Amino acid sequence: MTGAGCKETRSTCPYCGTGCGVLLRPDGMGGLAVRGDPNHPANRGRLCSKGLALGETLGLEGRLLAPQVNGCETDWDIALDLVASRFRQAVDRHGPGSVGFYLSGQMLTEDYYVANKLMKGFLGSANIDTNSRLCMASTVAGHKRAFGTDTVPGTYEDLEEADLIVLVGSNLAWCHPVLHQRILATRESRGTKLVVIDPRRTASCDQADMHLKLRAGSDVALFNRLLVDLYEGGALDADYLSNVNGLGEALEAAFASDAAVTGLSDSEITAFCSLWMRTEKVVTIFSQGVNQSTSGTDKVNAILNCHLATGRIGKPGCGPFSVTGQPNAMGGREVGGLANMLACHMDLENKSHRTAVQEFWGAPAMPDRAGLKAVDLFRAAGDGRLKALWIIHTNPAVSMPEADAVSAAIKACDFTVVSDITAATDTARLADVLLPAAAWAEKDGTVTNSDRTISRQRAVLPPPGQARADWDILADAGRRMGWGEAFGYQAPAEIFREHAALSGLSGSFGLDFDISGLAAISGQDYDDLPPQRWPVSRSRLGGRFFADGQFFHPDGKARMLPVRCCPPAAAQGRRYPFRLNTGRIRDQWHTMTRTALAPRLSGHLAEPFADIHPQDARTLGVKPAGLLRLSSPHGQAILRARITADVQPGDLFVPIHWTGETAPSARIDRLVAAAVDPVSGQPESKATVVAAERW
Numbered sequence: 001m002t003g004a005g006c007k008e009t010r011s012t013c014p015y016c017g018t019g020c021g022v023l024l025r026p027d028g029m030g031g032l033a034v035r036g037d038p039n040h041p042a043n044r045g046r047l048c049s050k051g052l053a054l055g056e057t058l059g060l061e062g063r064l065l066a067p068q069v070n071g072c073e074t075d076w077d078i079a080l081d082l083v084a085s086r087f088r089q090a091v092d093r094h095g096p097g098s099v100g101f102y103l104s105g106q107m108l109t110e111d112y113y114v115a116n117k118l119m120k121g122f123l124g125s126a127n128i129d130t131n132s133r134l135c136m137a138s139t140v141a142g143h144k145r146a147f148g149t150d151t152v153p154g155t156y157e158d159l160e161e162a163d164l165i166v167l168v169g170s171n172l173a174w175c176h177p178v179l180h181q182r183i184l185a186t187r188e189s190r191g192t193k194l195v196v197i198d199p200r201r202t203a204s205c206d207q208a209d210m211h212l213k214l215r216a217g218s219d220v221a222l223f224n225r226l227l228v229d230l231y232e233g234g235a236l237d238a239d240y241l242s243n244v245n246g247l248g249e250a251l252e253a254a255f256a257s258d259a260a261v262t263g264l265s266d267s268e269i270t271a272f273c274s275l276w277m278r279t280e281k282v283v284t285i286f287s288q289g290v291n292q293s294t295s296g297t298d299k300v301n302a303i304l305n306c307h308l309a310t311g312r313i314g315k316p317g318c319g320p321f322s323v324t325g326q327p328n329a330m331g332g333r334e335v336g337g338l339a340n341m342l343a344c345h346m347d348l349e350n351k352s353h354r355t356a357v358q359e360f361w362g363a364p365a366m367p368d369r370a371g372l373k374a375v376d377l378f379r380a381a382g383d384g385r386l387k388a389l390w391i392i393h394t395n396p397a398v399s400m401p402e403a404d405a406v407s408a409a410i411k412a413c414d415f416t417v418v419s420d421i422t423a424a425t426d427t428a429r430l431a432d433v434l435l436p437a438a439a440w441a442e443k444d445g446t447v448t449n450s451d452r453t454i455s456r457q458r459a460v461l462p463p464p465g466q467a468r469a470d471w472d473i474l475a476d477a478g479r480r481m482g483w484g485e486a487f488g489y490q491a492p493a494e495i496f497r498e499h500a501a502l503s504g505l506s507g508s509f510g511l512d513f514d515i516s517g518l519a520a521i522s523g524q525d526y527d528d529l530p531p532q533r534w535p536v537s538r539s540r541l542g543g544r545f546f547a548d549g550q551f552f553h554p555d556g557k558a559r560m561l562p563v564r565c566c567p568p569a570a571a572q573g574r575r576y577p578f579r580l581n582t583g584r585i586r587d588q589w590h591t592m593t594r595t596a597l598a599p600r601l602s603g604h605l606a607e608p609f610a611d612i613h614p615q616d617a618r619t620l621g622v623k624p625a626g627l628l629r630l631s632s633p634h635g636q637a638i639l640r641a642r643i644t645a646d647v648q649p650g651d652l653f654v655p656i657h658w659t660g661e662t663a664p665s666a667r668i669d670r671l672v673a674a675a676v677d678p679v680s681g682q683p684e685s686k687a688t689v690v691a692a693e694r695w
């Protein structure tokens with residue numbers, strides 16, 4: 001099934017973390033026919049609207065076809081010699097802390113691996129962060145606190161074996177549509193109950209048995225109340241708890257919590273807790289409504305506490321389940337492509353781990369502490385601490401909170417490189433050097449989806465112009481910096497083998513991420529690699545984590561955390577009386593670089609908007625389809641009002657997708673405050689206080 005011509009090639013959808021398999025057939029005119037892969041375990045043939053329209057997004061309009069230096073086209077030698085010399089120069093003159101990479105969950109694992117190795121092992125800095133910091137950093141931190149490592153215990157099959165599925169801060173119907181379809185299909189036969197916990201009514205509520213419209217930021221209070229009810233109802237699992245520390249402290253914090261702050265009625269809360277308690281097989285799915293919060297990590301641990309206390313984890317149809325926003329957020333976590341991670345789930349601040357990785361890489365320099373996370377990375381670019389910054393496949397001038405300040409910081413940085421498929425982004429316009437990257441369907445590598453399944457992305461089209469794969473660009477830069485032996489890769493299979501071999505060290509330290517069983521994979525077997533869930537070690541193939549009650553803290557036990565409910569960082573007041581929630585819509589992806597090319601996707605919701613409650617619209621004198629001006633201390637936006645009771649009085653919802661290129665007045669992240677979770681560093685993208693007026 002592989003190869004060009006009229007045969008179909010197996011690959012993976014490049015959008016959300018569901019990781020659907022696709023079958024691609026080149027049409028001979030530079031395009032592709034796309035259908036769902038019936039044999040891929042994530043989707044079994046299904047695709048959502050975005051996946052089905054992939055073939056319409058491959059035109060060369062707007063593609064970056066040659067390297068550019070200061071806006072002038074040049075060749076790779078000139079561009080990469082400049083990149084190499086400016087990064088080396090910055091390290092030599094100002095130390096390793098003066099350079100940084102900002103990456104993307106769109107990158108393939110092989111790309112991510114080379115970037116992480118170059119920055120942490122050779123440039124000697126941990127200043128490598130990614131737009132995954134905006135997506136699921138709080139989950140990583142919560143998993144590590146509870147389990148001792150960043151392990152996702154759930155699988156997609158659990159969704160079909162559960163009797164109750166709870167969606168917390170997740171509009172699964174729009175953001176992971178195929179998973180939602182799988183749940184609804186099972187519900188037909190199994191009668192699975194579905195509960196949605198979200199301040200906003202979303203499409204995911206259409207088939208829900210219960211929608212709890214809690215106040216923004218109050219999730220911890222709800223799950224603390226659940227823990228209390230589970231305790232008082234005798235529903236704790238004493239056997240399982242023999243493998244878990246911290247029950248007493250967690251309960252003490254839970255008893256001190258007041259569920260009234262959720263704004264839910266006592267009967268709603270009791271109905272939810274009672275349903276949870278009497279259902280043996282419960283999966284709690286959580287996403288950005290949990291993560292994008294100044295108390296995101298505590299919210300994650302509040303959920304994990306309930307599953308650990310009742311042993312509803314490590315068993316079929318049970319468990320907490322973080323669904324990742326991006327196609328390879330998980331792969332980025334696996335290679336350690338975040339400022340506070342090392343590689344293969346090893347710890348940067350653990351000397352044994354660090355020494356083992358340094359020896360494995362033959363690396364001259366390794367940082368011994370965390371680097372700058374996304375918000376701080378751009379602050380350092382703006383205040384002159386960062387002298388050289390390389391941004392790959394992401395558009396922080398639009399997507400970061402306080403986006404205007406981030407734009408100014410990128411502009412102020414001495415030397416900025418951007419790798420992308422197009423020069424027409426707000427961020428690319430600020431670059432000193434632009435590097436043309438190969439797009440999806442033009443490059444080979446692997447991605448890991450939300451349930452730890454590693455799948456191949458495969459090239460079926462030639463990269464246009466001078467475009468190259470990211471691993472190839474990064475390795476070439478590494479060679480030009482003087483590290484030829486360490487970056488002599490000729491093909492992504494070599495990188496995958498090295499990554500798999502390195503993961504054996506993780507396994508030898510007793511950690512979870514181990515795919516060393518694939519370390520000797522041949523080029524042909526890599527080409528043919530079927531989807532498979534890690535671990536894939538010599539002693540363990542796939543399987544279920546935590547079934548045996550064994551965790552990854554040094555004592556082998558899990559930890560329940562005492563968590564207290566904290567409101568969002570900023571309080572509504574006279575000047576800024578509204579709370580702004582931002583998120584995705586069904587048919588667009590991130591800053592629309594690809595999805596805007598498919599006319600049928602733009603037909604769903606064609607222009608940016610702000611959802612406002614009818615009561616607030618009346619108070620402001622806003623008519624249906626009238627214009628609203630929103631302002632925060634950081635910026636303004638003008639949007640068409642959609643008057644709807646889907647949002648609560650005092651709340652607004654605005655999509656994140658529109659940019660300075662597509663709708664300058666609707667760049668919503670310029671309003672969002674860069675307040676972050678103190679543990680995870682993840683910004684609070686769903687609870688900014690703003691003013692609203694008729695415009």
Ligand code: SF4
Nearest residue numbers: 013015016020048051
């Ligand atoms: Fe692609 Fe996600 Fe849709 Fe699957 S559900 S087709 S991975 S966007």
